[in-house]
Amino acid sequence: MSEILESLSDPALIQAAETNCQTGTDYLGRIFAGMFYREPEATWFVIESTGFNRVVRTSFTRDTPESDVDRTLKQIAKSTGGGPMTWYIGPSLRSASLEACLQANGWSKDEDLPSMVLDLHAVKIPAKSPVGLTIKQAEDEEIFRQHMDTMIAGFEFPEPMARYLSGIDFGDRFLHDPDVYYYTGYVQGKPAAISILSLDAGIAGLYNIATIPSMRRQGLATAMTLAALHQARDRGYHIAVLQASEMGIPVYRRLGFQDHFTFASYNLHGGAEQ
Structure with a gap:
């Protein structure tokens, strides 16, 4: 069990919020009986008949070589059989190089989803x-x-x-x-x-x-x-x-x-x- 955070000013809160969201996405994929791919570089699931496909988490950092990111994105795309995929990317991972790699692999930004705290x-x-x-x-x-x-x-x-x-x-x-x-x-x-x-x-x-x-x-x-x-x-x-x-x-x-x-x-x- 993780240590319970007590303050909204705790610097660990951003990472905790990202991790909680990833866990929630993983849980939803299991409820929806998705086909999971759990690779060292990333976890994602595919529900072919619906197009409800999600990247759960990756092991990327801002220093991950673009070639490694590119290889994983191609693996994710192949698993969908040409279907859609959605990935919610938090601030700890966003970077100009990741965005460029996503665009080069056919991904496009849809919207910003607010994360709120209480x-x-x-x-x-x-x-x-x-x-x-x-x-x-x-x-x-x-x-x-x-x-x-x-x-x-x-x-x-x-x-x-x-x-x-x-x-x-x-x-x-x-x-x-x-x-x-x-x-x-x-x-x-x-x-x-x-x-x-x-x-x-x-x-x-x-x-x-x-x-x-x-x-x-x-x-x-x-x-x-x-x-x-x-x-x-x-x-x-x-x-x-x-x-x-x-x-x-x-x-x-x-x-x-x-x-x-x-x-x-x-x-x-x-x-x-x-």
């Missing part, structure tokens, strides 16, 4: 909470299945991805990790929102905060975020991190989250197999 002892609790909301932690296969179905609806996955996830038999294999919590919010008994908490690298990472379209703007995302934050604080953690979508940024700022840094999202588009 002191768990300075959470701003809203005055009102959603009426009729019940939040359950997934402790059995039925609730986990409902969690996943709500994820599909909440993120409005395209039909190939939705069909693929709906066909997976998850069983109970993701219910026994003591550092990962899956929350599902129910309104009038129907699943409406989700969140995930991952305790890793000495901090609390929040992921997959989503609400089904028909139930948005009712405070459900805020409530699902708070459920994870309270659990993290109860576990003795001091700092929470998350990567925020444009829709989510105002929600998180109202809770006290601050901008920390950005991940650069790079995409390898279909047909770029080397």
Whole structure:
């Protein structure tokens, strides 16, 4: 277990946030039954029927020879069979030479994804909470299945991805990790929102905060975020991190989250197999 970080000013926080995100991406790939490639230079997964492919982590540094980076990027591209790939690159790795190597191999920058941080002892609790909301932690296969179905609806996955996830038999294999919590919010008994908490690298990472379209703007995302934050604080953690979508940024700022840094999202588009 990593030492729990206590201060937002800790210089180790950037690396911890990057590591937590990598762990979260790895976990998501396993939930989605991706085909993993775990090489010394990099880890990534491919889900061929959906195009949901992600680089999880690399062993690169800013001093890694471009020839080594180039070789790994070609290996990643080959594994997709000409399909897409996405890589979220944190500040510890970004450099002009890496960007040039990515561009030379057919990758392009898509967007900057904000990473936000929060002191768990300075959470701003809203005055009102959603009426009729019940939040359950997934402790059995039925609730986990409902969690996943709500994820599909909440993120409005395209039909190939939705069909693929709906066909997976998850069983109970993701219910026994003591550092990962899956929350599902129910309104009038129907699943409406989700969140995930991952305790890793000495901090609390929040992921997959989503609400089904028909139930948005009712405070459900805020409530699902708070459920994870309270659990993290109860576990003795001091700092929470998350990567925020444009829709989510105002929600998180109202809770006290601050901008920390950005991940650069790079995409390898279909047909770029080397």
